[in-house]
Amino acid sequence: xxxxxxxxLSLILLLLIHLPFAHAQQKxxxxxxxxxxxxxxxxxxxxxxxxxxxxxxxxxxxxVDNDKTRQVRNGLVGSMLNCKGTDRTRWWQEAxxxxxxxxxxxxxxxxxxxxxxxxxxxxxxxxxxxxxALSLSARTAATEASAGGIHWTFAPMVDIAxxxxxxxxxxxxxxxxxxxxxxxxxxxxxxQGNKLGDVNSVMACAxxxxxxxxxxxxxxxxxxxxxxxxxxxxxxPPFKAAVDAGVATFMNSFNILNGIPATGNSYLxxxxxxxxxxxxxxxxxxxxxxxxxxxxxxxxxDYEAALAAITAGSDLDMESRCYKNNLAQLVxxxxxxxxxxxxxxxxxxxxxxxxGLFDDPFKYCNAEREQKELNDPENPxxxxxxxxxxxxxxxxxxNLLPLSKSTKTIAFIGPLVKAVKQNKGFWxxxxxxxxxxxxxxxxxxxxxxxxxDAKLLYAKGCEIEGSDKSGFAEAVNIANQxxxxxxxxxxxRNMSGEAHSRSNIGIPGVQEDLLxxxxxxxxxxxxxxxxxRPLIFNYTADNAPAILYTWWLGSEAGNAIxxxxxxxxxxxAKLTISFPLSVGQIPVYYSHLNTGRPASGQGNTSSYIDLSxxxxxxxxxxxxxxxxxxxxxxxSSDKMKSDEKLVATxxxxxxxxxxxxxxxxxxxxxxxSSIVRPVKELKDFKKIALKAGESKTITxxxxxEKLSFYNQQLKRVAEPGDFDLMIGASSKDIRLTxxxxxxx
Numbered sequence: 001x002x003x004x005x006x007x008x009l010s011l012i013l014l015l016l017i018h019l020p021f022a023h024a025q026q027k028x029x030x031x032x033x034x035x036x037x038x039x040x041x042x043x044x045x046x047x048x049x050x051x052x053x054x055x056x057x058x059x060x061x062x063x064v065d066n067d068k069t070r071q072v073r074n075g076l077v078g079s080m081l082n083c084k085g086t087d088r089t090r091w092w093q094e095a096x097x098x099x100x101x102x103x104x105x106x107x108x109x110x111x112x113x114x115x116x117x118x119x120x121x122x123x124x125x126x127x128x129x130x131x132x133a134l135s136l137s138a139r140t141a142a143t144e145a146s147a148g149g150i151h152w153t154f155a156p157m158v159d160i161a162x163x164x165x166x167x168x169x170x171x172x173x174x175x176x177x178x179x180x181x182x183x184x185x186x187x188x189x190x191x192q193g194n195k196l197g198d199v200n201s202v203m204a205c206a207x208x209x210x211x212x213x214x215x216x217x218x219x220x221x222x223x224x225x226x227x228x229x230x231x232x233x234x235x236x237p238p239f240k241a242a243v244d245a246g247v248a249t250f251m252n253s254f255n256i257l258n259g260i261p262a263t264g265n266s267y268l269x270x271x272x273x274x275x276x277x278x279x280x281x282x283x284x285x286x287x288x289x290x291x292x293x294x295x296x297x298x299x300x301x302d303y304e305a306a307l308a309a310i311t312a313g314s315d316l317d318m319e320s321r322c323y324k325n326n327l328a329q330l331v332x333x334x335x336x337x338x339x340x341x342x343x344x345x346x347x348x349x350x351x352x353x354x355x356g357l358f359d360d361p362f363k364y365c366n367a368e369r370e371q372k373e374l375n376d377p378e379n380p381x382x383x384x385x386x387x388x389x390x391x392x393x394x395x396x397x398x399n400l401l402p403l404s405k406s407t408k409t410i411a412f413i414g415p416l417v418k419a420v421k422q423n424k425g426f427w428x429x430x431x432x433x434x435x436x437x438x439x440x441x442x443x444x445x446x447x448x449x450x451x452x453d454a455k456l457l458y459a460k461g462c463e464i465e466g467s468d469k470s471g472f473a474e475a476v477n478i479a480n481q482x483x484x485x486x487x488x489x490x491x492x493r494n495m496s497g498e499a500h501s502r503s504n505i506g507i508p509g510v511q512e513d514l515l516x517x518x519x520x521x522x523x524x525x526x527x528x529x530x531x532x533r534p535l536i537f538n539y540t541a542d543n544a545p546a547i548l549y550t551w552w553l554g555s556e557a558g559n560a561i562x563x564x565x566x567x568x569x570x571x572x573a574k575l576t577i578s579f580p581l582s583v584g585q586i587p588v589y590y591s592h593l594n595t596g597r598p599a600s601g602q603g604n605t606s607s608y609i610d611l612s613x614x615x616x617x618x619x620x621x622x623x624x625x626x627x628x629x630x631x632x633x634x635x636s637s638d639k640m641k642s643d644e645k646l647v648a649t650x651x652x653x654x655x656x657x658x659x660x661x662x663x664x665x666x667x668x669x670x671x672x673s674s675i676v677r678p679v680k681e682l683k684d685f686k687k688i689a690l691k692a693g694e695s696k697t698i699t700x701x702x703x704x705e706k707l708s709f710y711n712q713q714l715k716r717v718a719e720p721g722d723f724d725l726m727i728g729a730s731s732k733d734i735r736l737t738x739x740x741x742x743x744x
Contacts, residue, residue: 029353033346039101042328042338045345047071048078048103049316050324051284054088075099076324078348079106079316081154085432089149090365097361104352104361108284111153111191111202112171112427113137115144116434117379117555120390121425121532122157122187124551126173127573127622128389129663129687131186137386138190140379143200147373148431149364151355152203154251154284156187158238159208162587164580165218167500170426170532170552172213174576175589175619177234178682181241188245196248197356199363200373206242208253208286210268211235218586220501221254229675231257232710236272243277248351250283252314254292261296263289264305269313282347284316285309291320302326310336315344374431380438380556387553387560393571393623397545400524402567402625403484409455410446411482413475413518414489415464415511416530418443425552426497426532438555442488442528445558449566457482464492465509472517479521486565487515487544488528493552496532505583506536515540528561534579534617541616567625572661572687574622574730578615585611590619590731591678620665620682620730626656626692630664630735633727639741642718646702646740650727654690661689666700667731669724674711680726700727707742720744 037045052068071077072095083089089107096105113119119137128134138156145153157171160180173183184206193201211231215222226235239250250273253262262268263285273279290309291302299305306326309317317323330336356363393401403410416422420439447456461475462468479485489511494500506512507529516539518525526546529535540547548571553560563569580588585608599607607613629652636647652664664687667680683706686698702725707718720742728734 029350032353032358033349036101036103036349037342037345040345042331042341044075044101045341046323046327047076048345048348049327049341050077050321051079051081051108051316051318052077053081053319054083054092069095072096072105073098075101075103077105078103079108081108081318083107084109084148084150084429086149086365086367086370088432090362093361093365103349104357106151106348106352107149108152108154109145109150109429110155110427111141111145111150111429112155112157113425114141114383114554115148115150115429116374116431116438117141117144117383118424118428118439119383119386120553121170121427121551122172123170123174123532123577124390124553125386126179126183126576127392128386129179129574129576129685130389131182133386133389134183135186135190136382138187139193140382142191142193142202144373144379146200146202146364147366147370149370150202151357151364152205152249153191154205154207155191156184156204156242157207158184158242159211159213160235160238161213161577162589163215163218164505164534164577165501165503165583165586166213166215167220167496167502167533168498169213169577170496173238175578176576176591176682177237179576179685180238184238185241185245188242188247192246192248196351196354199369203248203351203355204242205249205251205284206239206247207251208262209239209250209273209283210253210262211257212253212255212262215255218501220499223256225258228714229710229712232714240277243273243279248281250279250281251286252283252289254286254289256296261289261293261298263314264293264298264308264312266312274313280347282315282344282351283313285314285318285320287318288320290314290317290322303330306330307335310340310344315347374434383554384556384559384563387556388563388569390551390553390573391560391564391571392549392573392575393625394547394549394617395541395544396623396625399625400546401526401565403526403565405449405454405566406451407454407483409457409482410450411457411459411478411485411523412443412446412488413459413461413478413485414487414514414528415460415462416442416488416490416528417458417460422493422530423552423557424554425493426500440556440558442558442561445560445562446486446565448559449562461514462510464490464511467510469510469513472514475514476517476521479518479523482523485518485523485525486528487518487525488530489515490528490530491532491535493532503583505533507540512537512539515544519543526565534577536580536582536616538581538616567658570625570658570660571622572624572663574620574663575617576619578619579617581614581616582611584608585613585615588615591681593676594679614732618730618732620663621732622663622730624656624660624662625658626654626660628662628690628729629653629655630727630729633736633738635725635738635740637740639743640702641743642704648700648702648725648727648738650698650736651695652688652690652698653695654692657692659689659691661687662729663687664698665728665730667726667728667734668702668706669726670707670709670719671722671724673709673719673721675709677709680731682731718742
């Protein structure tokens with residue numbers, strides 16, 4: 001207990017608790033917050049709304065501030081980001097304990113896909129369609145991060161994204177709001193665990209609110225303009241799912257939405273989030289997004305930016321100092337009611353009490369626990385399992401894969417074969433005192449997997465970027481000595497992520513030219529594509545006999561890739577975002593609306609004269625070393641009332657020779673409605689494991705909610721009429737269909 005550590009507490013703190021500390025714990029959080037706020041000055045309240053980055057690291061433009069320590073000791077800072085490790089967080093917390101009221105700091109960090117143990121990038125994880133595995137990934141990250149002094153992660157990112165040029169597509173779950181909502185809830189529950197305040201729990205943060213994934217042209221930070229119905233139908237559902245899952249915090253987005261910066265958008269933050277949805281946590285700005293409203297042209301200066309942000313419902317100012325420098329004057333002048341400041345402060349203090357930081361400000365600063373959790377041998381196993389579930393098999397001509405471990409000679413070629421840190425992808429965490437020795441390279445993973453008599457040869461071939469082909473000759477020579485070639489190509493890890501949008505999303509440099517040379521040897525070639533987004537690789541797709549899309553798989557990348565290549569794991573992942581055939585198609589996604597002249601018609605139709613309308617690889621696509629047969633679709637009725645449920649059953653059989661998992665997808669289409677509906681929408685799925693030759697009956701339940709949409713008045717309704725039901729292996733590969741009618 002902090003009282004026991006510091007017996008000479010000030011009279012003010014004694015007034016705060018009124019009772020011996022043990023009894024104070026029994027008081028409600030609301031009562032404790034009320035007691036504390038009565039003692040706070042306006043400047044101290046504003047301090048709780050002020051967040052700084054530690055000087056050691058930064059994830060945005062650095063603001064030079066030479067007296068952060070003094071401000072913390074004076075109670076003028078409420079939280080910090082990019083401060084990690086028990087030594088560093090304890091140092092800053094000790095500074096906070098020298099303030100008048102000894103209000104503890106919050107420590108936030110972008111724990112996006114792991115802390116020390118790095119998991120696959122979130123987009124890769126989403127392709128597992130494995131909700132339990134996704135939650136366990138976040139749970140493991142929370143356990144490590146909390147042991148490193150972190151209270152709060154700026155994750156999950158739940159933005160729907162349909163433009164792979166956007167660098168931050170790697171942080172989300174893809175293009176579909178139904179699947180994205182399930183994944184958002186799973187990650188929130190994983191990060192937050194059983195309850196806030198558990199020593200292995202961190203506060204989650206649903207970001208970026210809202211519609212950031214629809215940035216025009218795929219340019220990060222760019223404007224978003226869309227209909228209200230599109231906002232509610234596609235972009236808001238994952239945020240609502242996060243609220244329903246109990247997410248502690250929200251982060252607003254950098255973008256303008258329909259003319260209003262999200263940071264100053266009352267409709268988003270006050271009317272929807274805190275009003276209709278009843279969100280009780282707090283909202284943090286993104287880095288300097290309050291100050292950036294000046295650059296947007298929405299306000300004249302930082303003074304007006306602070307006014308706009310606090311009025312709109314932005315509670316915590318990350319790094320702009322707009323609140324610190326202007327909020328007191330705004331309150332004094334009567335332009336900002338004190339009640340607005342108090343509401344924001346209350347929301348933040350409530351979370352500090354829930355975390356138990358007033359009981360013990362140093363409860364997350366245990367160096368012994370830090371070492372134990374960061375070296376838990378179970379964590380790499382969990383990361384490896386998540387990684388194998390994230391690898392998508394795109395092509396396997398003549399069943400080239402899996403390779404035999406007794407293959408005599410393997411040539412492992414490419415610029416990413418022996419790379420180490422590249423495998424972590426963007427948004428990894430640099431943990432103090434931890435080097436990169438725990439990361440398993442692809443070379444190491446394959447080398448450890450093959451038999452003792454097998455020979456593994458290496459050539460780099462070329463760099464990721466540039467036009468230098470001087471290494472081709474060596475690569476071809478190595479390939480000619482081998483029975484099979486594995487080629488590892490793709491992006492650099494920092495070619496995707498925040499501020500890393502690309503106009504050309506092809507495989508960079510001369511890597512595909514290297515593939516051409518290797519194919520000319522006549523040797524069978526397995527291609528690994530490492531990336532943080534969907535890339536365009538039509539030559540590779542059309543000519544390579546086998547392709548594994550390995551994304552960035554994290555610290556166990558090498559082991560996971562070897563597990564799949566050699567058949568210790570049968571790939572089961574399926575894409576959660578469409579892979580375009582050309583940049584000219586973007587945005588391309590499966591749940592589009594029909595037109596009066598669909599592309600499938602004759603004559604003048606909604607199509608390109610030089611390109612297919614359809615992606616290279618569609619949403620839901622992914623192969624297995626096995627094959628699966630779909631049969632016997634049966635509906636419990638051909639009619640359904642709105643207060644009833646319809647049951648669909650289907651038999652799935654593994655017709656291959658390997659045990660495997662299949663993601664069975666159910667799509668619906670509202671044939672005629674007052675608002676034109678998409679050609680199909682994912683409404684359910686089941687991931688099932690089947691032994692070779694085994695069959696299982698899968699059951700789907702359809703209720704009113706699965707048939708509902710937002711009408712012109714933005715009311716959620718299910719209209720009577722006909723519905724098409726489709727069950728398949730992807731959004732394109734529909735195996736079975738039926739119809740039913742919703743009646744009054």
